Amino acid sequence: xxxxxxxxxxxxxxxxxxxxxxxxxxxxxxxxxxxxxxxxxxxxxxxxxxxxxxxxxxxxxxxxxxxxxxxxxxxxxxxxxxxxxxxxxxxxxxxxxxxxxxxxxxxxxxxxxxxxxxxxxxxxxxxxxxxxxxxxxxxxxxxxxxxxxxxxxxxxxxxxxxxxxxxxxxxxxxxxxxxxxxxxxxxxxxxxxxxxxxxxxxxxxxxxxxxxxxxxxxxxxxxxxxxxxxxxxxxxxxxxxxxxxxxxxxxxxxxxxxxxxxxxxxxxxxxxxxxxxxxxxxxxxxxxxxxxxxxxxxxxxxxxxxxxxxxxxxxxxxxxxxxxxxxxxxxxxxxxxxxxxxxxxxxxxxxxxxxxxxxxxxxxxxxxxxxxxxxxxxxxxxxxxxxxxxxxxxxxxxxxxxxxxxxxxxxxxxxxxxxxxxxxxxxxxxxxxxxxxxxxxxxxxxxxxxxxxxxxxxxxxxx
Amino acid sequence: xxxxxxxxxxxxxxxxxxxxxxxxxxxxxxxxxxxxxxxxxxxxxxxxxxxxxxxxxxxxxxxxxxxxxxxxxxxxxxxxxxxxxxxxxxxxxxxxxxxxxxxxxxxxxxxxxxxxxxxxxxxxx
Numbered sequence: 224x225x226x227x228x229x230x231x232x233x234x235x236x237x238x239x240x241x242x243x244x245x246x247x248x249x250x251x252x253x254x255x256x257x258x259x260x261x262x263x264x265x266x267x268x269x270x271x272x273x274x275x276x277x278x279x280x281x282x283x284x285x286x287x288x289x290x291x292x293x294x295x296x297x298x299x300x301x302x303x304x305x306x307x308x309x310x311x312x313x314x315x316x317x318x319x320x321x322x323x324x325x326x327x328x329x330x331x332x333x334x335x336x337x338x339x340x341x342x343x344x345x346x347x348x349x350x351x352x353x354x355x356x357x358x359x360x361x362x363x364x365x366x367x368x369x370x371x372x373x374x375x376x377x378x379x380x381x382x383x384x385x386x387x388x389x390x391x392x393x394x395x396x397x398x399x400x401x402x403x404x405x406x407x408x409x410x411x412x413x414x415x416x417x418x419x420x421x422x423x424x425x426x427x428x429x430x431x432x433x434x435x436x437x438x439x440x441x442x443x444x445x446x447x448x449x450x451x452x453x454x455x456x457x458x459x460x461x462x463x464x465x466x467x468x469x470x471x472x473x474x475x476x477x478x479x480x481x482x483x484x485x486x487x488x489x490x491x492x493x494x495x496x497x498x499x500x501x502x503x504x505x506x507x508x509x510x511x512x513x514x515x516x517x518x519x520x521x522x523x524x525x526x527x528x529x530x531x532x533x534x535x536x537x538x539x540x541x542x543x544x545x546x547x548x549x550x551x552x553x554x555x556x557x558x559x560x561x562x563x564x565x566x567x568x569x570x571x572x573x574x575x576x577x578x579x580x581x582x583x584x585x586x587x588x589x590x591x592x593x594x595x596x597x598x599x600x601x602x603x604x605x606x607x608x609x610x611x612x613x614x615x616x617x618x619x620x621x622x623x624x625x626x627x628x629x630x631x632x633x634x635x636x637x638x639x640x641x642x643x644x645x646x647x648x649x650x651x652x653x654x655x656x657x658x659x660x661x662x663x664x665x666x667x668x669x670x671x672x673x674x675x676x677x678x679x680x681x682x683x684x685x686x
Numbered sequence: 687x688x689x690x691x692x693x694x695x696x697x698x699x700x701x702x703x704x705x706x707x708x709x710x711x712x713x714x715x716x717x718x719x720x721x722x723x724x725x726x727x728x729x730x731x732x733x734x735x736x737x738x739x740x741x742x743x744x745x746x747x748x749x750x751x752x753x754x755x756x757x758x759x760x761x762x763x764x765x766x767x768x769x770x771x772x773x774x775x776x777x778x779x780x781x782x783x784x785x786x787x788x789x790x791x792x793x794x795x796x797x798x799x800x801x802x803x804x805x806x807x808x809x810x811x
Contacts, residue, residue, distance in 0.1 A: 371693060381698055382758040385715065388767070391760040392708035395699040402697060421693050434695035443703050443729070466695070589736045589755040590696045 289321055290329060296320040297333055305337055309344055352529040359530075360415035363408045367420055370405040377401060399437075406438040406470055413467065413543040414530075418550075423462040425578040428455050428490055428498055430591040431462055435470040436488070441477050446485045451492045453587060453594040456580040457572060464547040465500075465572060468555060471540040472502045472568040479506030480565060496574035505563035517541050517557045523549040552576065698761045701733035702768065709767045713748055713777055715759065719766055720745040722776045730772075733757075737765055738774055745778070 752762020
């Protein structure tokens with residue numbers, strides 16, 4: 224056997240080895256390529272991530288920038304505007320700087336800052352206002368009490384001394400000054416939450432309004448016309464509040480009409496039993512804004528008015544009326560024009576605050592205007608005697624009470640008493656009274672006619 | 687006017703009206719007043735009207751008027767003076783004290799009449 228030659232063996236071995244190596248190489252290369260591709264992909268995704276991270280960083284920076292701008296806008300523009308807005312709602316509070324791009328959370332957060340600040344400011348303002356009111360109320364109530372004592376003193380002085388006229392005159396003047404002062408103090412006390420100061424007995428409406436007018440400078444210019452029954456009064460608990468409200472309205476009317484013009488006050492009782500006290504002035508009237516403000520202040524449901532809202536000098540009249548209206552249940556309207564072009568203010572007192580006063584037990588004062596005669600009673604002369612007897616019962620009482628000479632003829636404003644005054648101005652009863660001559664004539668004519676007719680018909684029948 | 691312990695509602699100066707200097711003192715508390723028949727003017731207060739009403743059919747003194755109206759006597763006098771100066775009231779002198787017969791320390795009316803007749807007889811003689 225021929226043994227293979229050695230070189231051939233070597234060659235064969237080398238070939239085998241080479242083949243194996245080549246195989247291995249090929250394998251490793253494939254692996255290499257795959258890994259290479261994977262690395263590439265990883266690199267790309269890393270790059271993308273980096274890019275997105277960068278853009279997110281930019282976004283965040285931009286948002287932070289915007290937020291910073293919003294906050295500085297809040298501090299520099301919106302908060303100062305809020306300050307003005309809290310004083311008067313006429314001043315608007317601006318919105319966000321970038322309304323559209325801002326996120327809803329940011330907007331909410333920033334707006335809640337404004338809400339919280341205004342809450343804090345309002346709470347604090349109310350606290351300070353309450354403290355101021357308490358201080359003012361204390362001072363004015365003390366002062367009011369002293370003024371009442373001074374009033375009693377002056378009243379006693381007037382009754383005690385009948386000396387010189389000069390002295391009387393000056394005491395009356397001092398009394399009037401004190402009364403005016405009292406009105407101002409009492410009004411301030413009421414604005415600050417105090418009660419009117421004292422409770423009266425049931426009081427005649429006419430007396431109450433006259434008494435209220437006496438608290439004002441220029442009370443001579445107030446002309447009170449009463450067209451309500453003279454025994455109508457206001458229950459004690461509401462008497463002083465109504466007097467204060469009337470005094471304020473009359474003070475306004477006096478202030479806003481010229482010095483030589485009268486202020487007309489009329490008292491009427493309406494069909495539904497309310498008593499209306501109407502105060503008409505001939506001033507310039509109120510602007511729509513002032514009227515709206517007035518209506519708001521005198522209504523019962525807006526009683527959170529603060530001292531700081533009253534202006535400088537504070538206008539307290541309407542606020543005092545508003546507080547009394549809320550507490551005592553009568554009604555005041557100030558938004559009607561008066562027939563003279565000024566303002567007509569009406570105090571309406573519901574029947575539950577009215578009382579009928581026994582005129583004999585509590586005679587009305589001589590200083591209150593007397594009720595005018597109802598026009599209805601004056602119109603029918605034929606029924607004069609009946610009406611007179613019907614209305615005489617209350618009038619009789621008054622007559623006997625007055626126990627003074629009657630003198631009905633000289634008094635145009637009193638209720639009708641003497642027949643002379645009644646018939647004097649009226650022509651009707653003269654021919655209504657039986658006249659014998661006229662009756663005889665009428666009856667004889669009637670009889671003649673009757674007889675004439677009968678004889679005619681008789682003759683016809685006989686013919 | 688005060689009613690019991692009540693706070694006064696109607697002050698006395700309402701009766702006389704505001705303003706105007708006081709008139710010179712002309713009337714006495716016992717001066718009799720009666721209405722002259724002149725009508726009242728627009729500036730007169732309801733109290734002026736009541737005063738005239740009181741003295742239309744007779745005469746009263748200023749103090750009586752004040753008492754009827756529940757006013758201080760001093761205010762009654764002021765009212766009377768105002769109305770007399772306006773011509774609405776007429777004042778007559780108070781009844782002379784001499785007419786009161788039993789005034790201590792004063793001559794009686796009888797004595798005065800005797801003096802008068804004595805004087806007249808002197809003049810005749």
